[in-house]
Amino acid sequence: MLISTASLAAPFPPLFPAIAAASSARGSLTDSPAIESRNVSYSITNRRGKFLPILKNCSISVPHGQLWMLLGPNGCGKSTLLKVLAGLLNPTEGKVHVNGSCSFVFQNPDHQVVMPTVEADVAFGLGKYDLSQDEVRSRVSNALKSVGMADYSQRPIQTLSGGQKQRVAIAGALAESCKVLLLDELTTFLDEYDQMGVVNAVKNCVAGPGDVAALWVTHRLEELKYANGAIYMEEGRIMIHGDASSVAKFLKDKQSEYIKHFNF
Numbered sequence: 001m002l003i004s005t006a007s008l009a010a011p012f013p014p015l016f017p018a019i020a021a022a023s024s025a026r027g028s029l030t031d032s033p034a035i036e037s038r039n040v041s042y043s044i045t046n047r048r049g050k051f052l053p054i055l056k057n058c059s060i061s062v063p064h065g066q067l068w069m070l071l072g073p074n075g076c077g078k079s080t081l082l083k084v085l086a087g088l089l090n091p092t093e094g095k096v097h098v099n100g101s102c103s104f105v106f107q108n109p110d111h112q113v114v115m116p117t118v119e120a121d122v123a124f125g126l127g128k129y130d131l132s133q134d135e136v137r138s139r140v141s142n143a144l145k146s147v148g149m150a151d152y153s154q155r156p157i158q159t160l161s162g163g164q165k166q167r168v169a170i171a172g173a174l175a176e177s178c179k180v181l182l183l184d185e186l187t188t189f190l191d192e193y194d195q196m197g198v199v200n201a202v203k204n205c206v207a208g209p210g211d212v213a214a215l216w217v218t219h220r221l222e223e224l225k226y227a228n229g230a231i232y233m234e235e236g237r238i239m240i241h242g243d244a245s246s247v248a249k250f251l252k253d254k255q256s257e258y259i260k261h262f263n264f
C-alpha cells in the first residue's frame with residue numbers, strides 16, 4: 001500500500017535556474033520542478049521539553065523525468081526531508097511544492113504490498129477512482145510492464161523476493177498516474193540481483209512517457225551512477241545539490257568517514 005499525496009503548494013520562481021532550463025529543454029510537462037523545497041526547517045520538542053532542530057534551511061529542486069539520489073550519514077535527516085516532501089510532516093518553516101500526485105515507497109516491502117496477488121495489489125489503489133474494468137486492466141498491465149513484472153501478474157505476493165515486492169509497490173504508484181516517487185532506502189536489504197531489478201524499474205519509470213520524477217534515499221553510493229542528480233546532507237543541512245558527477249566528485253574529494261565507511 002502506498003501513501004499518495006496531491007500537490008502541496010503553488011510553484012515558486014526557479015530556485016536553480018540551470019536545472020530548470022535543462023528540464024524544460026528535454027520537454028518536461030511544465031517549467032516548474034517536480035519536487036521543490038524552499039528554506040525548509042523542521043524541529044521537534046522532545047519529551048523533556050528540549051528543542052531539536054532536525055532539518056535546517058533545506059532548499060532542493062528535482063526536475064520532471066529525472067532520478068535523484070538523497071545521500072548522507074545516518075541521522076542527517078534524509079527520511080525526515082522525504083516525509084516533509086510527501087506531506088506526512090509539516091515543515092516548521094519554509095515551503096514545499098510537489099508538482100502532481102506523489103507516492104512514498106518505504107524500505108520494508110512487506111509494509112506496502114497487501115493483496116494476495118500481484119495484479120490485485122497493483123489494482124488496489126485504483127478502487128477509489130471511477131474506472132471501467134478495461135481501464136483498470138490496462139493501467140495494471142502498463143504499470144507492471146514499466147517495472148519489468150509483466151509476467152508476474154497472477155503470482156501470489158508471498159512468493160516474491162523483496163525487490164520484486166518493491167517493484168510491485170512502484171507499479172501501484174504508476175497505475176495511479178503518480179508523477180513523483182519518493183523512495184526511502186529501497187535497496188538496503190536487497191541482494192545485488194534484486195537491487196538491479198529495482199534500479200532498472202525506477203530508471204524505466206523516469207524515462208517513460210509519464211515524466212515521473214524520483215527522489216531516492218540511499219546509502220549505496222554506487223547507485224549514484226544511475227542518477228541524474230544528487231543531494232548530500234549532513235546534520236540537517238544540504239551540503240551539495242547538483243548533477244550526479246559533481247556530487248560524486250565532492251564526496252570523493254571530501255574523504256569523510258561517511259565515504260570511507262561505504263568504500264565509494
Ligand SMILES: Nc1ncnc2c1ncn2[C@@H]1O[C@H](COP(=O)(O)OP(=O)(O)OP(=O)(O)O)[C@@H](O)[C@H]1O
Pocket residue numbers: 044046052054072073074075076077078079080081
Ligand atoms: N520523532 C522524533 N523524535 C526524536 N528525534 C527524531 C524524531 N524524528 C527524527 N528524529 C531524529 O532526527 C534525526 C534525523 O532522522 P532521520 O530518520 O530523518 O535521519 P536519516 O538521515 O534518514 O537516518 P538513517 O540514514 O539512519 O535512516 C535523527 O537524529 C533522529 O533520531
